[in-house]
Amino acid sequence: MSIYSASTTAPVNIATLKYWGKRDKVLNLPTNSSISVTLSQEDLRTLTTATTSPDFAKDQLWLNGKEESLASERTQHCLQDLRQLRRELEEKDSSLPTFSQWKLHIASENNFPTAAGLASSAAGFAALIKAIAKLYELPQSESELSKIARKGSGSACRSLFGGYVAWEMGKLEDGSDSKAVEIGSLNHWPEMKAAILVVSADKKDTPSTSGMQLTVKTSDLFQERINNVVPKRFEQMKKSILEKDFPTFAELTMKDSNSFHATCLDSYPPIFYLNDTSKKVIKLCHAINEFYNETVVAYTFDAGPNAVLYYLEQSEDKLFAFLYHLFQNVSGWESKFTKEQLSQFNAKFDEIKDDVSFYLD
Numbered sequence: 001m002s003i004y005s006a007s008t009t010a011p012v013n014i015a016t017l018k019y020w021g022k023r024d025k026v027l028n029l030p031t032n033s034s035i036s037v038t039l040s041q042e043d044l045r046t047l048t049t050a051t052t053s054p055d056f057a058k059d060q061l062w063l064n065g066k067e068e069s070l071a072s073e074r075t076q077h078c079l080q081d082l083r084q085l086r087r088e089l090e091e092k093d094s095s096l097p098t099f100s101q102w103k104l105h106i107a108s109e110n111n112f113p114t115a116a117g118l119a120s121s122a123a124g125f126a127a128l129i130k131a132i133a134k135l136y137e138l139p140q141s142e143s144e145l146s147k148i149a150r151k152g153s154g155s156a157c158r159s160l161f162g163g164y165v166a167w168e169m170g171k172l173e174d175g176s177d178s179k180a181v182e183i184g185s186l187n188h189w190p191e192m193k194a195a196i197l198v199v200s201a202d203k204k205d206t207p208s209t210s211g212m213q214l215t216v217k218t219s220d221l222f223q224e225r226i227n228n229v230v231p232k233r234f235e236q237m238k239k240s241i242l243e244k245d246f247p248t249f250a251e252l253t254m255k256d257s258n259s260f261h262a263t264c265l266d267s268y269p270p271i272f273y274l275n276d277t278s279k280k281v282i283k284l285c286h287a288i289n290e291f292y293n294e295t296v297v298a299y300t301f302d303a304g305p306n307a308v309l310y311y312l313e314q315s316e317d318k319l320f321a322f323l324y325h326l327f328q329n330v331s332g333w334e335s336k337f338t339k340e341q342l343s344q345f346n347a348k349f350d351e352i353k354d355d356v357s358f359y360l361d
């Protein structure tokens with residue numbers, strides 16, 4: 001029997017300017033443009049293999065070895081679009097095998113534990129689209145394919161690229177201008193690092209899709225956010241990335257996370273994604289920046305309590321001095337600080353410890 005297959009990976013992306021709100025639910029068109037920093041592929045990625053054969057009886061999907069349903073409307077939408085593009089190629093060149101009529105077997109695997117509490121749907125949909133596009137030998141660019149990934153999950157469109165990515169909301173009703181574009185590759189600003197603080201690995205309270213719909217419908221603050229706050233911030237954040245201006249990038253990132261969570265609280269009934277520990281992490285980051293009198297770290301939180309911290313490689317020791325002090329059971333870190341610096345740092349820690357003390361097991 002003839003079998004054809006293709007494999008590819010897609011990275012997890014974390015938004016530094018959040019997508020929150022849809023203007024069209026079926027096409028997944030957002031109410032604002034967003035920006036993400038896509039983490040290194042070695043650490044957090046989905047690996048997907050798409051296989052097709054005239055002998056397969058039905059479309060099937062395995063996630064981390066377990067069979068899952070492909071029935072969701074969103075997934076079906078993506079498969080239809082990809083098959084349509086393949087059909088167009090087959091119509092132009094009759095020597096091509098008729099993949100568009102054959103069933104698909106898709107196997108996907110994450111290299112990070114599901115318990116890390118990271119949204120895996122973005123990398124998952126992006127890898128699915130990329131693997132099938134590769135199998136079908138589609139000529140479409142990443143930006144074009146991002147429009148298909150967008151229909152699977154909004155944030156997935158940004159995982160078509162590595163590095164610094166913008167999802168331009170677009171203006172058109174058919175969504176043909178709502179796509180991801182690269183602001184800069186990972187190499188543009190390779191000093192940028194991210195640390196993930198897992199506050200809770202529990203499933204999130206309110207799924208993003210229904211959460212954002214409630215916010216659009218009920219929050220007054222949300223209107224202010226999409227009309228007056230985000231458009232300006234989008235341009236400022238792009239500029240800070242292009243100019244590698246970490247203090248500005250960090251401030252915008254923290255403010256945008258806070259603004260997004262404020263609209264969640266302003267929804268009715270309110271949505272709470274941050275918990276008490278998340279709030280301590282926020283306080284800690286501000287205390288660290290104040291202690292050094294320099295912007296060392298930025299935090300951002302998605303639709304859950306876990307923190308993603310951004311920092312520059314050269315500041316790693318400064319940040320980790322605090323983190324390791326808090327998470328005492330982490331081994332393998334040796335302080336490069338002088339005794340005097342450590343005693344200053346301990347004094348600062350004593351000052352804030354009631355606010356930030358918490359434990360990881």
Ligand code: DP6
Pocket residue numbers: 014015017018019020028034119121152153154155156208209302303
């Ligand atoms: C808070 O992309 O998961 O992570 O389009 O409904 O699938 P759907 O939502 P999703 O929402 C992500 C929300 C966010 C912010 C972001 O990633 O920009």
